[in-house]
Amino acid sequence: MPPITEIEDLRRIYKRRVPRMFYDYCESGSWTEQTFRENSSDFDLLRLRQRVAVDMAGRSTATRMIGQDVAMPVALAPVGLTGMQHADGEILAARAAEAFGVPFTLSTMSICSIEDVAEHTTEPFWFQVYTLKDDDFMRRLFERARDAGCSAIVITVDLQIMGQRHKDIRNGLSAPPKLTAKSLADMATRVGWGLEMLRTKRRSFGNIVGHAKGVSDPSSLASWTAEAFDPSLTWDRIGKLMEMWGGKVILKGILDADDARMAVKVGADAIVVSNHGGRQLDGAISSIRALPEIMDAVGGEIEVHLDGGIRSGQDVLKAVALGAKGTYIGRAFVYGLGARGQRGVTEALEVIHKELDTSMALCGRKRIEDVDRDILLVDDDFHRFRRNA
Ligand SMILES: Cc1cc2nc3c(=O)[nH]c(=O)nc-3n(C[C@H](O)[C@H](O)[C@H](O)COP(=O)(O)O)c2cc1C
Numbered sequence: 001m002p003p004i005t006e007i008e009d010l011r012r013i014y015k016r017r018v019p020r021m022f023y024d025y026c027e028s029g030s031w032t033e034q035t036f037r038e039n040s041s042d043f044d045l046l047r048l049r050q051r052v053a054v055d056m057a058g059r060s061t062a063t064r065m066i067g068q069d070v071a072m073p074v075a076l077a078p079v080g081l082t083g084m085q086h087a088d089g090e091i092l093a094a095r096a097a098e099a100f101g102v103p104f105t106l107s108t109m110s111i112c113s114i115e116d117v118a119e120h121t122t123e124p125f126w127f128q129v130y131t132l133k134d135d136d137f138m139r140r141l142f143e144r145a146r147d148a149g150c151s152a153i154v155i156t157v158d159l160q161i162m163g164q165r166h167k168d169i170r171n172g173l174s175a176p177p178k179l180t181a182k183s184l185a186d187m188a189t190r191v192g193w194g195l196e197m198l199r200t201k202r203r204s205f206g207n208i209v210g211h212a213k214g215v216s217d218p219s220s221l222a223s224w225t226a227e228a229f230d231p232s233l234t235w236d237r238i239g240k241l242m243e244m245w246g247g248k249v250i251l252k253g254i255l256d257a258d259d260a261r262m263a264v265k266v267g268a269d270a271i272v273v274s275n276h277g278g279r280q281l282d283g284a285i286s287s288i289r290a291l292p293e294i295m296d297a298v299g300g301e302i303e304v305h306l307d308g309g310i311r312s313g314q315d316v317l318k319a320v321a322l323g324a325k326g327t328y329i330g331r332a333f334v335y336g337l338g339a340r341g342q343r344g345v346t347e348a349l350e351v352i353h354k355e356l357d358t359s360m361a362l363c364g365r366k367r368i369e370d371v372d373r374d375i376l377l378v379d380d381d382f383h384r385f386r387r388n389a
Contacts (some may be wrong), residue, residue: 004347007311007332013083014338016192019186022084023170026334029278030163035286036278039309042286046117046318051364059359062101063368065326066152066248066269066303071101072353073320073368076345077277077307077328078128078154078252083111083203085338087196091120093337096345100353105154105328108141111175113206118148128154128252131241133230137212142245143209153245154272158253160233163280176203176218214264239266249306253280255290257297258267259359260304270303270325277308277330285385288319291385313355317363320371 004010015023029036061072076097082089085286090112097104098121105126106117127145132138145153177183185305187194197203204218215224230237242249251263252272273291275284287308295304307320307328319327329352336348360368363375 004351007348007351010332010335010339010344010348011160011349013071013340014335017190018338019177019190021173021177021183021186022081023204023338024167024171025081025165025173026079026085026331027337028165028167029282030280031282033278033282034108035275035282035284037289038052038286039275039278040311040315041309041370042288042382043309043315043318045382046288046321047377047379048314048317048359048363049375049377050362054364056361056364056366057120059357059361059366061353061360061368063325065103065305066250068103068151069101070103070326071317072356073324073326074310074316074352074356075103075126075326075328075350076105076303076333078105078156079174079330079334080107080109081111082107082334082337083200083206084177084276085334086193086341087200088112088202089337090117091164092342093333093345094121094351096333096342097125100346100349102349105331106150108207109205111202111204114141114144114148114150116202116206124149124151125249126150126152126154128156129241130156130159130228131230131233131237133226134212134228135244137228138241139244140211141207142212142305145245146247147157150242152248152250154250154252155238156252156276157233157243158255158280159273160229160231160286162229163276163282165279174218174222175205225270235266242266242268252307254294255284255287257293260294260298260302264301268302270305272328273304273306273324274308274328276360283334287381288315288322289385291319291324299323310352311346313352313357316352316356317359317371318376320368321373321376323373 063073090110094104094117108127127150248269250266250270254260254271254272273287303325305326306324316327333345333348336344365371
């Protein structure tokens with residue numbers, strides 16, 4: 001086994017191991033993929049200030065996210081179909097997160113169900129919901145999450161309607177994959193993945209099939225999702241869903257200071273500055289570029305988190321320096337999972353932790369709470385996009 005030195009090592013192994021349909025599903029953004037690319041490349045517009053002769057002994061990356069102790073300010077983002085990237089993927093990723101001491105967020109569109117993940121873990125995890133029309137279904141989802149001991153819900157507010165990813169259309173993405181000549185030929189070259197998939201019973205949407213009205217078999221799921229999402233979503237509705245849950249709420253998918261102010265108004269515990277990993281509005285600015293204005297607007301009133309484009313501990317450090325209390329990784333953990341299962345997710349977390357710890361030290365800081373904008377050198381271009389220009 002080659003040593004894993006960076007997240008890119010895991011991506012390369014992942015690409016060889018998982019059917020193309022699922023690799024493409026992960027490794028793509030909407031339309032031209034500009035926002036998807038810039039989520040990562042915009043981190044390059046921030047540089048770190050090297051400091052020397054600062055006592056670096058006794059450092060720690062430990063901190064808190066929504067009042068919860070975390071080993072570093074990094075959670076696993078909700079990722080649909082994780083159980084197609086590796087058999088039982090959500091359970092494996094949740095276990096890796098738990099052992100590492102970081103939060104795991106289960107997507108509604110997961111393969112393993114809420115109950116399944118709860119049964120195979122011991123720590124409470126976070127549960128992500130979309131804003132669906134059906135109140136009964138939402139109520140039951142919240143009940144199930146409560147029964148499973150979930151400590152917070154993440155309401156995703158940037159997917160009332162779906163952005164288009166060309167590759168998913170071309171590949172005929174589905175879970176389980178439809179057996180066509182193309183998908184069979186693809187899967188035939190992914191033997192390890194296929195054998196593990198044959199060994200598990202978890203191959204469809206565990207939170208939905210058998211729970212949502214009119215969805216008893218996976219083939220009707222596409223029509224259910226098309227009908228279930230709520231194009232008439234408003235802040236009122238978000239407030240109602242928060243009431244329905246009654247516990248801690250993180251609103252995910254805020255990219256604008258005005259929306260951040262609304263999130264404060266409805267009483268969310270935290271927001272995630274996010275553009276859904278560049279999978280929704282192509283042409284939107286990267287999350288890292290959106291962060292400073294949002295911090296200026298609401299940083300004193302609400303906990304602000306960020307996701308999008310994080311592929312290293314240096315990226316985490318930059319987001320924290322701009323004020324994020326926590327970050328999330330999506331693709332970075334999926335690469336690890338697809339490459340090597342639970343061990344791969346652990347390796348992804350280890351890589352990011354080591355990079356974060358060492359880079360923080362080389363910037364002359366010993367604790368996450370001591371990291372601030374002062375450690376950054378900012379390219380003039382970073383603030384290039386302004387409203388009403
Ligand atoms: C394959 C894939 C599936 C995703 N599914 C969901 C989902 O079910 N719910 C959700 O809120 N966000 C979903 N996201 C968005 C992530 O939660 C997160 O915002 C994004 O991945 C962060 O960007 P990064 O992948 O560059 O870290 C998904 C992202 C990917 C890559």
